Amino acid sequence: MLQPKRKRFDGLLLILYVNLVVIGLFMIYSSSQSGDSILDMINLQSALGRQFLFAGVSIVVLLFILTISTEFWKTFAVPLYAIAILGLILVLLLGSEIKGARSWFSIGLFSFQPAEFAKLGTLLMLSSFLSNFRTDLHEWRSQATIGLILLLPVFLILLQPDAGSALVFAALLIPLFRAGFPSGYFILGILLASVFILALVLPIDILLYIILFLGLAGLMLSFDRVIYWISVLVLLSVLSVVAWMQDFMTLMVGVLSLFFLILSILAYREGRLRYVSFVSLLMVLSASLAYSSFFVYNHILKPHQQERLDVWLNPQKCDPRGALYNVLQSKLAIASGGLEGKGFLEGNITKLNYVPEQTTDFIFCAVGEEQGFIGTFGVILLFTLLVLRLAQMAERQRTAFSQYFIYGVAGIFFLHYFINMGMTLGLVPVIGIPLPFLSYGGSSLLFFSILIAIVLKLDFGDRLR
Numbered sequence: 001m002l003q004p005k006r007k008r009f010d011g012l013l014l015i016l017y018v019n020l021v022v023i024g025l026f027m028i029y030s031s032s033q034s035g036d037s038i039l040d041m042i043n044l045q046s047a048l049g050r051q052f053l054f055a056g057v058s059i060v061v062l063l064f065i066l067t068i069s070t071e072f073w074k075t076f077a078v079p080l081y082a083i084a085i086l087g088l089i090l091v092l093l094l095g096s097e098i099k100g101a102r103s104w105f106s107i108g109l110f111s112f113q114p115a116e117f118a119k120l121g122t123l124l125m126l127s128s129f130l131s132n133f134r135t136d137l138h139e140w141r142s143q144a145t146i147g148l149i150l151l152l153p154v155f156l157i158l159l160q161p162d163a164g165s166a167l168v169f170a171a172l173l174i175p176l177f178r179a180g181f182p183s184g185y186f187i188l189g190i191l192l193a194s195v196f197i198l199a200l201v202l203p204i205d206i207l208l209y210i211i212l213f214l215g216l217a218g219l220m221l222s223f224d225r226v227i228y229w230i231s232v233l234v235l236l237s238v239l240s241v242v243a244w245m246q247d248f249m250t251l252m253v254g255v256l257s258l259f260f261l262i263l264s265i266l267a268y269r270e271g272r273l274r275y276v277s278f279v280s281l282l283m284v285l286s287a288s289l290a291y292s293s294f295f296v297y298n299h300i301l302k303p304h305q306q307e308r309l310d311v312w313l314n315p316q317k318c319d320p321r322g323a324l325y326n327v328l329q330s331k332l333a334i335a336s337g338g339l340e341g342k343g344f345l346e347g348n349i350t351k352l353n354y355v356p357e358q359t360t361d362f363i364f365c366a367v368g369e370e371q372g373f374i375g376t377f378g379v380i381l382l383f384t385l386l387v388l389r390l391a392q393m394a395e396r397q398r399t400a401f402s403q404y405f406i407y408g409v410a411g412i413f414f415l416h417y418f419i420n421m422g423m424t425l426g427l428v429p430v431i432g433i434p435l436p437f438l439s440y441g442g443s444s445l446l447f448f449s450i451l452i453a454i455v456l457k458l459d460f461g462d463r464l465r
Contacts, residue, residue, distance in 0.1 A: 010460075016389065020386070020438065023438060024439070028047055030350065031350050031358045032440070054445045055445060058446050061446060065454060070402075070458055073401075073454060074124075077125050077127070084114070091103060095160075101162050103162045120451065122153050127401050129149060131404060154169050168416065172412075175404040178394075188285075195289050198210075199297075200297060200313050201313050211283055212257065216233075219279055297309070311327055312427075327424075327426045327430065331426060333369040337371065337375070341369065343370060346370060349365070350365060361420065363438045363439045387414045390413065397458070419433045
């Protein structure tokens with residue numbers, strides 16, 4: 001017989017949260033200070049003062065959420081989602097334009113970003129829908145509803161435009177995966193995303209040749225005598241390299257197309273029409289996306305948007321004193337920290353403001369320069385432990401709603417810290433995603449604190465032994 005376990009909060013999650021908030025306050029003070037006193041924490045004109053106030057408000061909100069019934073979040077998921085959507089609409093009409101994006105409501109010294117809380121509303125709505133006993137993930141109506149739940153806020157955020165916040169909604173695919181959403185959609189998404197990225201790096205004719213070659217390989221491996229067909233693929237690979245070096249690619253495309261046609265006929269005769277149709281459709285989709293990506297990049301994206309992608313994928317095309325400046329200074333600051341760092345408040349690159357947005361998007365540079373490899377490894381370890389702990393907590397939940405919600409929270413934290421740290425190292429595009437708890441910003445800190453509070457409450461209310 002199950003007996004209620006003694007009620008207590010998850011101590012490890014709470015410790016990780018407090019540690020990250022404290023580190024964030026120190027790093028904001030370090031990256032924003034200019035010789036002033038630490039008494040700036042009570043000065044609302046300073047970044048440290050406002051962040052200190054936000055931290056206090058976040059703790060109060062966290063404590064308040066812990067008093068709310070666990071049933072509240074599922075019961076009011078639909079109204080909270082509707083309020084989040086309304087906020088995204090109103091910010092397009094009444095919001096303040098900051099750096100070309102209408103993403104904020106500004107009140108005096110403070111700003112509020114509805115997109116942050118749209119993530120919460122969407123996650124609650126998604127978790128509620130997935131936990132409904134009527135939901136069948138293999139039925140098209142349920143799939144269409146999930147698509148609407150996710151894409152509506154993404155569409156409104158892209159209108160602001162704020163591609164960074166829109167990208168974070170990809171984290172909500174994790175609870176979908178855990179719920180048993182058909183894996184074919186995930187495979188197709190990864191494939192198309194890869195084609196999109198390659199279309200920005202490779203010449204379009206080379207990419208189309210690769211798509212044709214992979215489609216041919218897919219057909220070959222469906223037949224018997226796999227070793228024989230692998231030998232044929234190796235031979236075709238060698239011929240392709242020779243054709244590329246000797247500028248005979250057009251001839252090779254014709255040879256591969258003929259091979260594909262012959263194999264399609266053979267597969268059809270063996271009763272594999274569905275497989276041939278699937279491979280052909282996949283090739284058409286990939287080729288269409290390749291052309292679309294090429295067209296959008298060259299004819300629709302604005303120059304500054306093209307530069308963001310070039311900084312990531314083609315840095316050799318960028319001006320080191322222009323679009324590439326932020327990433328170069330970021331790398332320099334992190335590398336200059338060495339093993340042990342220069343020490344707290346001793347980061348010259350940070351102190352002299354060489355790194356733009358060093359209190360927000362590039363706060364990780366301050367950690368790297370002042371605390372070195374040891375400090376950056378420590379911060380990465382804390383975030384990794386946070387995500388792993390959330391995943392562990394999700395698996396022990398008794399209700400589907402709690403499990404899906406906590407998995408979504410884990411995905412949001414992982415995507416935020418992975419992309420933010422990747423931005424500072426030039427591994428992903430610079431798209432303006434904050435580092436949870438460390439980056440300056442009241443909306444961000446409050447949003448992440450609310451997520452932690454809800455997780456603590458759901459876990460507190462649902463744990464049994």
